[in-house]
Amino acid sequence: MADVERPNALTVTGAHNGAIMSSCLVEIDESSAVVRLTGVLDAAGAEALRGALLARLLARPGPVVADVTGLRVVDPAGRGVFADVRREVADWPAADLLLCDPAVDGPAHPDAALAGVPAWPTLDGALAAVAATPLAAVLTADLAPAVGAARQARELVTTGCERWGMPTLTDPACIAITEMVNNVVAHARTPMTVRLAPQETTLHLAVRDHSPRQPTFAGISPPNRAGGRGLLLIDTVTRRWGSSAVPDGKVVWCVLHPDDEAL
Numbered sequence: 390m391a392d393v394e395r396p397n398a399l400t401v402t403g404a405h406n407g408a409i410m411s412s413c414l415v416e417i418d419e420s421s422a423v424v425r426l427t428g429v430l431d432a433a434g435a436e437a438l439r440g441a442l443l444a445r446l447l448a449r450p451g452p453v454v455a456d457v458t459g460l461r462v463v464d465p466a467g468r469g470v471f472a473d474v475r476r477e478v479a480d481w482p483a484a485d486l487l488l489c490d491p492a493v494d495g496p497a498h499p500d501a502a503l504a505g506v507p508a509w510p511t512l513d514g515a516l517a518a519v520a521a522t523p524l525a526a527v528l529t530a531d532l533a534p535a536v537g538a539a540r541q542a543r544e545l546v547t548t549g550c551e552r553w554g555m556p557t558l559t560d561p562a563c564i565a566i567t568e569m570v571n572n573v574v575a576h577a578r579t580p581m582t583v584r585l586a587p588q589e590t591t592l593h594l595a596v597r598d599h600s601p602r603q604p605t606f607a608g609i610s611p612p613n614r615a616g617g618r619g620l621l622l623i624d625t626v627t628r629r630w631g632s633s634a635v636p637d638g639k640v641v642w643c644v645l646h647p648d649d650e651a652l
């Protein structure tokens with residue numbers, strides 16, 4: 390529920406048999422990468438916290454630092470939400486989750502539930518790590534679910550591939566983004582956000598819409614079936630792709646590699 394005392398804060402709660410078991414306040418610093426978490430978190434509140442972190446990662450390109458200095462986690466299942474979120478966004482364009490946790494003394498976290506989540510004992514240390522690897526590039530566009538949306542998305546992809554020196558990925562990326570956007574226009578019918586970013590030699594694309602309906606892919610469509618080949622095209626031209634359930638919708642993402650053959 391919204392915290393009326395703090396306009397950039399929300400409280401996520403968990404319940405068991407109707408009783409509130411946890412209350413975790415999520416405070417968002419709009420001017421930085423920091424999300425401050427305070428209060429008590431157990432397994433029942435983990436899903437709501439997951440949604441809050443994913444929403445912030447959607448709103449702000451680049452790594453987000455979850456400051457858990459003031460958070461008490463009462464069971465491992467609650468603490469595991471951070472590793473789950475980081476795995477979920479691993480292939481999103483320009484997204485990562487780091488921790489500020491005074492329980493650690495270096496990037497390797499001693500808690501098995503947090504294995505793989507970079508962590509620093511101070512907020513200054515975590516922010517220094519973010520600054521040491523600044524966001525190199527990202528392009529984002531908000532599009533309406535209308536005729537012409539796919540063309541606008543292709544123009545964005547072409548601009549990115551030219552800017553980032555990825556000419557061989559232009560055609561397959563345009564194929565992938567066309568199908569991703571057209572799926573929103575045809576099925577979700579909601580406004581969408583298109584985002585793309587390079588990561589070393591790979592290109593990461595994502596389309597976020599506001600429909601909970603997840604894409605389904607059952608392999609090659611029978612030749613006598615009309616339609617249903619959009620996901621097949623995405624599967625063909627990308628190294629991997631997937632869909633993430635997020636608050637108020639989903640994110641469909643894909644990764645393209647220059648060594649893969651285009652159609």
